[in-house]
Amino acid sequence: MxxxxxxxxxxxxxxxxxxxxxxxxxxxxxxxxxxxxxxxxxxxxxxxxxxxxxxxxxxxxxxxxxxxxxxxxxxxxxxxxxxxxxxxxxxxxxxxxxxxxxxxxxxxxxxxxxxxxxxxxxxxxxENEVRAERIIAGQAVAKAAGKTWGGSVKGRQLKVTDEQIATIRRMQQEGANKTAMARATGLSRPTVYAVLHAYA
Structure with a gap:
């Protein structure tokens, strides 16, 4: 054959x-x-x-x-x-x-x-599992921040990187305030609160 x-x-x-x-x-x-x-x-x-x-x-x-x-x-x-x-x-x-x-x-x-x-x-x-977890985490952050999935502009999603999340969580453990976290990550205070809520 x-x-x-x-x-x-x-x-x-x-x-x-x-x-x-x-x-x-x-x-x-x-x-x-x-x-x-x-x-x-x-x-x-x-x-x-x-x-x-x-x-x-x-x-x-x-x-x-x-x-x-x-x-x-x-x-x-x-x-x-x-x-x-x-x-x-x-x-x-x-x-x-x-x-x-x-x-x-x-x-x-x-x-x-x-x-x-x-x-x-x-x-x-x-990698596939991590990708799925990131999507779910991003949706949770957007929801907690009072945003619909898609962000302020249609088709635009709220983006929070793994590095930003890690920085926020580390600074939280170190006792830093939300303003310092926002300044360090370039995110807004509401988004910082949303990340902390999503990963509480």
């Missing part, structure tokens, strides 16, 4: 494009495909689930024994849950299908590559 190299490209929404990924992937094909048939699979969908149209077609080809290697720009293009990525790695290794992640320097054909892949899968999952 003839096999092909599967090139998988994913962006999270229709507002994004794949221009940042494709040049590196095309260079890889030119340098390493070695005349093997190459097929491109694409998705415009979140990486929170592995149930995506393009990925489902690719996985069906994997299960049918039609794929010799899966190549991605970066591991987080495959997905952002550690459990989903680890299960995928195990499946590919069992079926003797290589996985190459260009930006991460991952190659599942080597023990070191498999180790790195699993570590990066955990990191990707962690």
């Amino acid at each position: 003839p096999q092909h190299i599967a090139i998988y490209v994913r962006v999270s929404s229709k507002k994004q494009d794949t221009k940042s990924q494709e040049p590196d992937l095309k260079q890889w094909v030119t340098a390493f495909a070695g005349g093997v048939l190459v097929k491109w699979y694409r998705d415009q969908q979140s990486g929170k689930t592995m149930n995506r149209p393009g990925w489902n077609r690719l996985e069906a080809a994997v299960d049918a024994g039609k794929v010799s290697a899966v190549v991605v720009w970066r591991l987080d293009r495959l997905g952002r849950t550690a459990s989903g990525l680890t299960a995928l790695f195990d499946k590919l290794v069992t079926r003797r299908i290589n996985l190459v992640s260009i930006k991460d320097g991952v190659d599942l054909s080597t023990p070191a590559g498999r180790l790195i892949a699993n570590v990066l899968a955990s990191v990707a999952a962690y």
Whole structure:
């Protein structure tokens, strides 16, 4: 049965494009495909689930024994849950299908590559959880400050960085007053109060 190299490209929404990924992937094909048939699979969908149209077609080809290697720009293009990525790695290794992640320097054909892949899968999952927590925290801060999500201008969200939050909490522990916290972080006093309330 003839096999092909599967090139998988994913962006999270229709507002994004794949221009940042494709040049590196095309260079890889030119340098390493070695005349093997190459097929491109694409998705415009979140990486929170592995149930995506393009990925489902690719996985069906994997299960049918039609794929010799899966190549991605970066591991987080495959997905952002550690459990989903680890299960995928195990499946590919069992079926003797290589996985190459260009930006991460991952190659599942080597023990070191498999180790790195699993570590990066955990990191990707962690970053996704942190991102979700930041969104929730930002919404809580906006609500506590008496603002609707979107801020004073339509489409603009209230932005409080992790560094500002950390500074406020540290200064609170040191007994600093709200005016000093606002001056140190460049935030308004109401926002400082909102941060303290959200993280109380």
